[in-house]
Amino acid sequence: MVSTIPSSSPPQFSKPITNKGMVIPPLDLKRFKGSFKHFCSVKGLVLDQEPLRVGGKELNLHSLHEKVIAHCGYEIAEKTPDFWMKIGEELRLIHPRDVTSARLEVTDRLAAIYKRCLEQFDTIYVISFVQEVQHRMAQDKTIG
Structure with missing residues (x-):
């Protein structure tokens, strides 16, 4: 899906964050497509x-985004051995009952695709979402 990546390394972001008690929903398909298209344009990624x-x-990137966000993001993957499984x-x-070596190949590929295509996108999304919620909460305190 990503055929060219700029030769200069993109800026590094921290892993997606989670706020205790805050549910961070995945983007719906329409918002995901628009936001991801813009992200790719800004980052110079060619699909x-x-x-x-x-x-x-076939792997649907929106479905992958939904699943990873639903499980609290990539940071959990690093702490949970069976995350990609x-x-x-x-x-x-x-x-679930497949015990072949192909299972490991699939999980390795899935993790690599996520890291290459969605990790930074999801990190930016989660940080933006949390900041927006915090901003709204601060506004509510000043109003109330």
């Missing part, structure tokens, strides 16, 4: 017309 494939199955199962890229 191929061919869909991404994992384990011979669970995401792969939820996306129906792997069968």
